[in-house]
Amino acid sequence: xxxxxxxxxxxxxxxxxxxxxxxxxxxxxxxxxxxxxxxxxxxxxxxxxxxxxxxxxxxxxxxxxxxxxxxxxxxxxxxxxxxxxxxxxxxxxxxxxxxxxxxxxxxxxxxxxxxxxxxxxx
Amino acid sequence: xxxxxxxxxxxxxxxxxxxxxxxxxxxxxxxxxxxxxxxxxxxxxxxxxxxxxxxxxxxxxxxxxxxxxxxxxxxxxxxxxxxxxxxxxxxxxxxxxxxxxxxxxxxxxx
Numbered sequence: 001x002x003x004x005x006x007x008x009x010x011x012x013x014x015x016x017x018x019x020x021x022x023x024x025x026x027x028x029x030x031x032x033x034x035x036x037x038x039x040x041x042x043x044x045x046x047x048x049x050x051x052x053x054x055x056x057x058x059x060x061x062x063x064x065x066x067x068x069x070x071x072x073x074x075x076x077x078x079x080x081x082x083x084x085x086x087x088x089x090x091x092x093x094x095x096x097x098x099x100x101x102x103x104x105x106x107x108x109x110x111x112x113x114x115x116x117x118x119x120x121x122x
Numbered sequence: 123x124x125x126x127x128x129x130x131x132x133x134x135x136x137x138x139x140x141x142x143x144x145x146x147x148x149x150x151x152x153x154x155x156x157x158x159x160x161x162x163x164x165x166x167x168x169x170x171x172x173x174x175x176x177x178x179x180x181x182x183x184x185x186x187x188x189x190x191x192x193x194x195x196x197x198x199x200x201x202x203x204x205x206x207x208x209x210x211x212x213x214x215x216x217x218x219x220x221x222x223x224x225x226x227x228x229x230x231x232x
Contacts, residue, residue, distance in 0.1 A: 037168075037223075044226040045160070045168065045211050050219055059219030062123065095167055106156025106215030108173030115167050 002026040004034075004096050004113035011119045012086050019082035020116045022096030029077040030054040033099035033107060036070060036081045039115075040092045050099050050107075051079060086120045093117050124148070126214050128224035134202045134231055142227045143194040144212030150193035156215040157195035159188060162226075163208045171210075172197060199229075207231040 007021040024034065035050030049060040053072035060070070072079045079096055093115045099107035125147040134140035144159075145151055159172040170179040172188035175195065185201045195214070199206055212224040 033219075044209075045162070045223045047213065047221045047223050057219075061220060061222070097168075100173075101156070103219055107221065108158055108170060108179075109160070109168075109213065110170040110173070110179060112167045112169070 002098065002111055004098060004111055006094075006096055006113040006116045009117040009119070011121070013122055014085075014087055014120055016086050016120075017082070017084050018086055018118065019080050020094060020118065022079045022081075022113050024077045024079070024098065027098070030074040033101075033103075034072065034079045035097055035099050035109070036068075036079075037095045037097060037109075038064075038092045039095065045095075048081070053077075053079065086118075088120050088122075090118060091120045124214075124216055124222055126212065126222050126224035128210075128212060128227045130225065131228045131230070134199070134229065136202060136204060136231055138202050139198065139200045140202055140229065141191070141196050141198045142210055142212075142229070143191065143196050144214065144224050145194040146214070151190065151195045151214065153190060155195070157188065157190075158213045159186075159195075159197045160211045160213065161208045162211065168211065202231050204231050 030053045033050045036048040038046045048064045051058045051070045051072045053074040069082045095115045096113040097109040101107040127145045153175045160168040162168040176188040187198045189196050211226045
């Protein structure tokens with residue numbers, strides 16, 4: 001079974017750093033794009049960016065470029081999303097999702113992780 | 123910046139048919155945008171319904187179908203059930219690895 005399991009909920013203060021994770025299993029992790037989606041409280045889904053673990057090729061939405069860092073460790077089949085200095089506005093649920101498909105044609109997001117709730121509050 | 127548009131809300135009667143759409147503020151949606159559709163109920167992770175414009179994901183009932191209607195991508199639910207009351211999001215591929223979600227449609231079945 002193809003599965004993505006995310007790390008647990010986090011509560012942080014503004015200015016702190018954070019790295020959350022998403023572990024894939026049941027498929028060839030290095031050869032499939034994987035990405036992150038933000039959902040702020042009561043709001044819709046926002047596509048953040050993707051990474052190809054095989055060579056770490058990373059693409060960011062212009063809205064998130066420079067705000068977060070996406071990385072992947074193919075030796076542990078784990079993708080990461082990190083912040084160097086959190087803000088209250090980063091409070092959201094973050095989902096990882098396998099991006100099936102090719103850069104030339106586009107992707108199908110499946111499966112999805114269960115989500116990681118990040119709360120940033122002083 | 124590219125903005126993907128969806129109806130904020132829609133209502134359908136049980137057993138009825140509803141078509142949700144996904145457009146662009148500038149330009150037309152075609153199969154080149156590889157539209158996909160996701161269903162999300164409150165408190166749950168999204169679930170894939172349709173990808174590559176019209177391919178149903180594994181386990182998705184046949185009452186869900188995808189298409190291009192005019193200049194928009196469309197998700198049609200034929201014979202809506204109360205379980206279909208959810209938020210629906212479309213995703214368009216803009217090339218260069220970048221995708222964008224629409225704002226979502228809240229579907230009420232009553």
